Amino acid sequence: MTETVVSSALAPRDHREPNRLWHTFCDMNAVARGPEFVVARGEGVWLWDESGDRYLDGTASLWYCNVGHGRREIADAVYRQMTTLDAYTVYGDFSNAPARDLSERLASHAPVVDPRVILTCGGGESIDTAAKLARRYWAVLGRPERTHLISRTGGYHGLNGFGTSIIGMERFRTGYGRLIEDTSVVAHDSAAALEAEILRVGPERVAAFFAEPVIGAGGVFLPEDDYFTEVARICDKYGVLFVVDSVICGFARMGNWFGIERFGVSPDMIVFAKGVSSGYLPLGGVVVSGRVADPFWNEAGNPFMHGTTYAGHPAGCAAAMANLDILEREDLFTVSLEVERHLDAALRTLSGHPLVAEVRSGMGVMGAVELTGEALDDLGITTAEVFAEARARGVILRPVPRALLVSPPLIITWEQIDHLVSTLAGALDAVA
Ligand code: PLP
DSSP states (O other), rough: OOOOOOOOOOOOOOTSSSSOOOOTTTOOOHHTOOOOOEEEEEEEEEETTTOOOEEEEETHHHHHHHTTOHHHHHHHHHHHHHTTOOOOOOOTOOOOHHHHHHHHHHHHOSSSSOEEEEEEEEEEHHHHHHHHHHHHHHHHHHOOOOOEEETTTOOOOOSSSHHOOOOOOOGGTTTTTSOOEEEEETTTTHHHHHHHHHHHOGGEEEEEEEESSSOTTTTTOOTTTTHHHHHHHHHHTTTTTEOOOOOOTTTTTSSSSGGGGTTOOOSEEEEGGGGGGGTSSSEEEEEHHHHHHHHHHHTTTTTOOOOOTTTTOOHHHHHHHHHHHHHTTHHHHHHHHHHHHHHHHHHHHHSTTEEEEEEESHHHHHHEEEEHHHIIIIIIOOHHHHHHHHHHHEOOEEETTTTEEOOOTTTOOHHHHHHHHHHHHHHHHOOO
């Protein structure tokens, strides 16, 4: 078997019949009766559709396929695990070897003091876990009024209950009635704005601050040089828990384990998902510092009454362990820094394009090419059109309202980066 992802033998669909799969983030009115883009197979940075046409995966699916597609050894590890112990919960005193080994491994690399690891099935679930734990921590310390959660403009933290409530993009928050209370969003680029907000709310009411090392889905916004040093100092000054969301930035995408190491600070919690398993099976979690864990671990009668059925799923953890083996063996931590430099240089060649307002890259294997106000607002060009043109030319990008985002697998070659960027340039020319 050379391929681990096999094309499903779908019969050609009769497009008079509506499609039954409700896609995520999708206007189904536009997709229900049209052809879907069925991804049939993947190998390395490449994907094939059902007709056998090949595409460069310029986004590593949704930022997660760090080691690339079709890694047989991850599939083998999952197979071995599933034929040994398919699934069992980590509820109560139950454990399993892959969950225990993965927690140990993540703890040994996390820039967190005296870490413990909570496992989940994804990023949004982990954000809800961290948010509830932050509030519960203060309640256990006898400070139940410390509930307020602060996050950043442009920050994306998944779309579960707390994630939807702290997200820094209005379009994901509206239309659901009243969201979880005691939350607020501050400017993404200013530690002073964080301090002002803590003082406005009252430090005695603030539970935690949530931040991505580099804002990803919100449009790839890089922090100022001293941003995180200042944030850590401010959180420390007011006792506010500092929660880093490394869901995108972790597992070598920024050349290290959790992204935040780049700034030399030690958070109270780190939320992770995506690259931990390169998405081969759904997995996420929270690394929790001793400061937060100890009141629950060291005193009887303080259980954290939270968790999900599939937390610590042995097959997911086995996939993650095999994925981390690849990251370490192929030293993708170092490789990704070179990829970052090459991607940055290549994307910057687009900054002279008449439709391009700004290129944001150079920190992590990710970048954003933002279109000009004139293109978007006056000429009515959409990023979705650029995305469609690029895909028709064999490169998959990610459109957000004002920019095209790229976040390829970390194994991408220089030649493939150049192909990605020249295809994006061609797509821009085509819509101009
Ligand atoms: N946090 C960040 C920074 C993310 O980018 C995402 C997903 O893109 C999430 C959280 C949510 O993860 P999930 O989609 O697995 O719930």
